[in-house]
Amino acid sequence: MALKKTSKKQEIKKVFSKDPGPWNFYSRAGNKYFLMDWIFKKILFISGVSIFFLVLMIFIFLVLNSMPSIKEFGFRFFLSKSWDPVFEKFGALPFIAGTIFTSFLALLISLPFSLSISLYLGEFSKSGFFSGFLKNSIELLAGVPSVVYGFFGMFVLIPIVRYLEIKFNIEPYGVGIFTSSIILSIMIIPFSASLGREVIELIPQDIKEAGYSLGSTRYEVIKRIVLPYAKSGITAGILMALGRAIGETMAVTMVIGNSNVMPKGLFSPANTMASLIANEFTEAVSRIHLSSLIEIGLVLFIISAVFSIMGKIFIHKFSITENG
Amino acid sequence: MESDILRIENFYAGFGNSTILKNINFSVVENKITSIMGPSGCGKTTLIRCINRLHEFSPGATFSGKILLRGEDIYSINPISVRRKIGMVFQRPNPFPNMSIYDNVISGYILNGIHLSREEKERVVTTSLKKAGLWEEVKDSLHRRGTFLSGGQQQRLCIARALAMNPDILLLDEPTSSLDPKSTLLIEQLMEELKQTITTLIVTHNISQAARISDYVAFLYLGELIEFGPSNKIFTNPENKKTEEYLTGKFG
Amino acid sequence: MDNKNISKRIFKDRIFTVCVTFLAFIACLPLLGILFLIIKNGASSINLGFFIHLPKPVGEEGGGIANAIVGTFIVVGIAFLIATPISLLTGIFLSENRKSRFSEMVRVSIDILSGIPSIVIGIIAYLWVVKPMKGFSALSGGIALAMIMLPVVIKSAEETLKLIPYSLREASFALGVPYYRTVLKVILPTGFSGIITGVLIAVARIAGETAPLLFTAFGNPFMNFNITKPVNALPLLVFNYATSPYEQWHKIAWGAAFILIIIVFVVNILARMISKKWKVTF
Numbered sequence: 001m002a003l004k005k006t007s008k009k010q011e012i013k014k015v016f017s018k019d020p021g022p023w024n025f026y027s028r029a030g031n032k033y034f035l036m037d038w039i040f041k042k043i044l045f046i047s048g049v050s051i052f053f054l055v056l057m058i059f060i061f062l063v064l065n066s067m068p069s070i071k072e073f074g075f076r077f078f079l080s081k082s083w084d085p086v087f088e089k090f091g092a093l094p095f096i097a098g099t100i101f102t103s104f105l106a107l108l109i110s111l112p113f114s115l116s117i118s119l120y121l122g123e124f125s126k127s128g129f130f131s132g133f134l135k136n137s138i139e140l141l142a143g144v145p146s147v148v149y150g151f152f153g154m155f156v157l158i159p160i161v162r163y164l165e166i167k168f169n170i171e172p173y174g175v176g177i178f179t180s181s182i183i184l185s186i187m188i189i190p191f192s193a194s195l196g197r198e199v200i201e202l203i204p205q206d207i208k209e210a211g212y213s214l215g216s217t218r219y220e221v222i223k224r225i226v227l228p229y230a231k232s233g234i235t236a237g238i239l240m241a242l243g244r245a246i247g248e249t250m251a252v253t254m255v256i257g258n259s260n261v262m263p264k265g266l267f268s269p270a271n272t273m274a275s276l277i278a279n280e281f282t283e284a285v286s287r288i289h290l291s292s293l294i295e296i297g298l299v300l301f302i303i304s305a306v307f308s309i310m311g312k313i314f315i316h317k318f319s320i321t322e323n324g
Numbered sequence: 325m326e327s328d329i330l331r332i333e334n335f336y337a338g339f340g341n342s343t344i345l346k347n348i349n350f351s352v353v354e355n356k357i358t359s360i361m362g363p364s365g366c367g368k369t370t371l372i373r374c375i376n377r378l379h380e381f382s383p384g385a386t387f388s389g390k391i392l393l394r395g396e397d398i399y400s401i402n403p404i405s406v407r408r409k410i411g412m413v414f415q416r417p418n419p420f421p422n423m424s425i426y427d428n429v430i431s432g433y434i435l436n437g438i439h440l441s442r443e444e445k446e447r448v449v450t451t452s453l454k455k456a457g458l459w460e461e462v463k464d465s466l467h468r469r470g471t472f473l474s475g476g477q478q479q480r481l482c483i484a485r486a487l488a489m490n491p492d493i494l495l496l497d498e499p500t501s502s503l504d505p506k507s508t509l510l511i512e513q514l515m516e517e518l519k520q521t522i523t524t525l526i527v528t529h530n531i532s533q534a535a536r537i538s539d540y541v542a543f544l545y546l547g548e549l550i551e552f553g554p555s556n557k558i559f560t561n562p563e564n565k566k567t568e569e570y571l572t573g574k575f576g
Numbered sequence: 577m578d579n580k581n582i583s584k585r586i587f588k589d590r591i592f593t594v595c596v597t598f599l600a601f602i603a604c605l606p607l608l609g610i611l612f613l614i615i616k617n618g619a620s621s622i623n624l625g626f627f628i629h630l631p632k633p634v635g636e637e638g639g640g641i642a643n644a645i646v647g648t649f650i651v652v653g654i655a656f657l658i659a660t661p662i663s664l665l666t667g668i669f670l671s672e673n674r675k676s677r678f679s680e681m682v683r684v685s686i687d688i689l690s691g692i693p694s695i696v697i698g699i700i701a702y703l704w705v706v707k708p709m710k711g712f713s714a715l716s717g718g719i720a721l722a723m724i725m726l727p728v729v730i731k732s733a734e735e736t737l738k739l740i741p742y743s744l745r746e747a748s749f750a751l752g753v754p755y756y757r758t759v760l761k762v763i764l765p766t767g768f769s770g771i772i773t774g775v776l777i778a779v780a781r782i783a784g785e786t787a788p789l790l791f792t793a794f795g796n797p798f799m800n801f802n803i804t805k806p807v808n809a810l811p812l813l814v815f816n817y818a819t820s821p822y823e824q825w826h827k828i829a830w831g832a833a834f835i836l837i838i839i840v841f842v843v844n845i846l847a848r849m850i851s852k853k854w855k856v857t858f
Contacts (some may be wrong), residue, residue: 040756044672048682049758051726055685058700085642116599124596137604143844144610147811148833152610186606217589245691249787253734254819274695281791297699301692309684310690320808376750407752418743420858424763432751489751539672
C-alpha cells in the first residue's frame with residue numbers, strides 16, 4: 001500500500017517538474033480549452049521561432065548571394081584598393097577605410113558631448129529648466145530622420161567646411177570624411193547620451209555619498225567613483241554608438257563625396273561601405289558587381305551582429321556589478 | 325444536518341524535491357467557516373492554492389493524494405470547472421485595472437466568454453455587490469475603474485467577483501493581511517453573513533481572527549496537520565501540546 | 577599649504593562643471609539649427625497645392641508631393657500590418673517564457689536584427705521580394721520597413737508585459753479562465769497603452785527611413801495605389817530632390833522635409849501622450 005502511494009507520487013512529480021510554469025498545465029484535462037491553450041502556446045512559440053529564423057535567413061541569403069564575389073576574389077577582396085565596375089575588379093579596402101575613419105572620428109567628436117550630457121542629466125541636475133530642455137532636445141534629435149540630417153549637412157555643413165578649407169589652403173571639396181564625421185557625431189550623440197544617462201543613474205546613491213562624505217568634490221567623485229563604476233556600461237554605449245555610425249547610410253551618402261578611391265586625408269572625398277551600396281546597388285548590372293556589393297552588406301551585417309552581442313555582454317557585466 | 329463538502333485525503337504537495345505539505349487529512353463542513361492557521365511558512369497558502377489548482381502553476385510543483393469536492397477528486401476533473409466551483413480571494417486585492425467596477429464583478433463571465441443578457445448582468449452585479457457589502461458605496465460609480473477604490477473596497481470587490489460565479493466554496497488567502505483594522509472588521513462581518521449560503525475556507529496567521537470568525541479550525545505546523553476540530557474545542561481545550569503552545573504565543 | 581590645496585581642488589571642480597554644462601549646451605545647437613532651417617525653408621514652400629498636386633518637371637513652377645505622402649502611408653501601413661501581429665505574439669512569448677534558453681536565443685536574434693544597418697535590410701528585401709517579383713514595389717518597401725519595426729515593437733511589448741503583476745493572472749485563473757483567454761483578455765488589455773506607445777514610436781522611426789526604400793519602393797513620379805508597383809515616399813523624395821542640382825527641387829525637398837519631420841514629431845508626441853494618459857495603475 002505504502003509502496004503504491006510513493007510510485008504514484010513519483011509519476012505525478014514527473015509530469016509537473018518536466019515542464020514547469022503555465023505551460024502544459026491542462027495536460028491532464030481533456031476539454032476544448034486544452035486544445036485552444038495548446039494551439040495558442042504553439043502560435044506564440046512559432047512567432048518566437050520565426051524571429052530567430054528571420055535573422056538566420058538574412059545571414060544565409062547574404063552569404064549565398066555574395067558567393068560569386070567570395071569565390072572570385074577570396075580574401076583579396078578586403079585588401080585590394082581598386083573598385084572598377086568596368087573591368088569587374090572589386091576590392092573593398094577604400095570603403096572599409098572610409099567606414100573606419102568616419103565612424104571612429106565621429107565617435108571621437110561625439111564622446112565629450114555625449115558624456116557631458118549624460119553626466120549633466122544623470123549627475124548634475126536631474127530636473128530644472130535646462131535639464132528638461134536638454135532631455136527633450138535629445139529625444140527630438142533622436143527622432144530626426146537621417147535623410148534630414150544629410151540635407152542639413154549638404155546645405156549648412158558643406159559650405160562651412162569648404163570655407164574653412166579655403167582658409168587653411170586645402171583643396172575645397174566641402175564634402176568628405178571630415179564633414180561626414182561631424183554629421184555622424186551629431187546623429188549618435190542622442191543615442192549614446194541617453195544610454196550613458198541610464199547607466200549613470202543606475203549607480204547606487206550610497207556609493208557616491210560615501211565619496212562626498214570623505215570630502216571629495218563632485219569632479220573627484222565623478223572621476224574616481226562614477227566613471228570607473230559605469231565603465232562597462234559606458235563601453236556598451238560606445239560600442240552601440242559605433243555600430244550605429246558604421247551602418248548609417250543616408251546622411252553619409254549625401255555629404256561624403258562618393259569617391260571610390262582610397263581616402264588620402266581627413267578632408268578628401270570617400271565612400272563608406274553603406275554609402276557605396278546606396279549609390280551603386282540599383283546601377284549594378286553585372287552579377288559579380290551586385291555580388292560584391294552584397295558581400296559588403298554581409299560584412300556590415302557581421303560587424304553589426306558582433307557589436308550587438310558584445311554590447312549585450314558589456315551591459316550584462318554592468319548589471320552584474322551593479323547588483324553587487 | 326451537517327455534511328462534508330470537501331475532503332482532503334493523504335495529501336502531499338511540494339516544489340521540486342522539497343515537500344511542503346505532509347499527509348493532510350480533514351473535511352470541510354458545508355456552510356461553515358473553516359480557518360487554516362499556523363505560523364508563516366507552514367504551508368497554509370500552498371494548501372489553499374492546491375484546492376483551487378493554482379499550485380500547479382508554480383515551477384516544479386508536485387503533489388499527491390486526493391481532494392474530493394462532493395466526492396469527486398478535483399485533480400481528475402478539468403481545472404477550469406474546479407476553479408469555477410471554488411472561488412478564491414488573494415492576500416492583496418487584485419481587481420483588473422483595465423475594467424470598470426461593473427465589469428470587474430462580471431469578469432468571470434466576460435473572460436470566459438459566457439454571454440449574459442443585460443438583465444442577467446444587472447442582477448449578477450447588484451446581488452454580488454450587495455452580498456459583498458459594497459453596493460451602497462459604489463452604486464453611483466459602477467463604471468469607474470476598480471483601482472480607484474480603497475484597499476478594503478478593492479478586496480470586497482474581489483470577493484464580489486468571486487461570488488458572482490456562484491461558487492460552492494470560497495477560499496480566502498489571508499484576505500485582510502494588507503488591510504486596516506476597519507476594513508478587516510467589515511470583511512469579517514461579511515463572512516459571517518455569507519455563511520448562510522456558502523462554505524468558506526480562510527487562511528490566516530492571526531489567531532484572534534480565527535477565533536472570532538471560524539466554526540472549525542485546522543492548525544498546520546511545518547507542513548503537518550497538528551490538530552483539526554470545532555473552534556471552541558481547539559481554542560479552549562486543545563488536544564495537542566503544539567497547538568496550545570502556538571495559541572499561547574510560545575512560537576509563530 | 578592645505579588650504580591652498582583645497583581651493584585648487586574646488587577650482588578644478590568649478591572648471592569641470594562649467595565644461596560639462598557648456599558641452600551639453602553646444603550639443604543642442606545642431607537641433608536648433610536643423611529645426612530653424614527646416615521651418616524657415618520648409619514652411620514657405622507649403623500651401624494647399626503642395627499636398628494635392630503631383631511633382632512637376634524641372635523648370636515648371638509649383639507642383640506638390642501628394643504621391644510621396646500617399647506612398648509613405650502605403651509603405652508604412654504595409655509594415656505596420658505585417659510587423660504588429662508578429663511583434664505582439666513574440667513579445668508575449670518572451671514575457672511568458674522569461675528564463676528559457678530558447679527565449680534567450682530569440683532575444684539575441686532581436687538584438688542582432690535591431691543592429692543590422694537599414695541598407696542591409698534593403699538588400700534583403702530586394703533579394704526576397706524585388707527579385708522574385710521582377711520589379712520594385714511598395715510591398716517590398718513595406719516588408720523592408722517591417723523588418724526594422726519588428727525589434728522595436730517586440731522589445732517594448734516585452735518590457736510592458738513583464739511589468740504586469742503576477743497577481744492579475746492568478747485572479748483570472750482563479751475565475752476558471754483558460755490560459756489563452758487570460759493572456760488575450762487580461763494581460764494584453766492591461767499592457768495596451770504601453771504596446772500602442774511602442775508601435776507608434778516604431779512607426780515614427782520607419783516613416784523617416786530612406787535607405788531600405790532605395791531599391792525596394794524605389795520612387796515614382798506619379799500617384800500609385802498599386803502595392804505591386806513602385807511608389808514614392810517622403811524620405812526618398814527628400815533624398816532625390818536634395819541631391820539634384822535644381823534650385824526649384826531643393827525648395828520642394830525642404831517642404832517635404834518639413835512635413836516629414838512634423839509627421840515624425842507628431843507621432844512621437846502622440847505616443848508620449850498615450851503612455852501618460854492611458855497609463856494603467858496596478
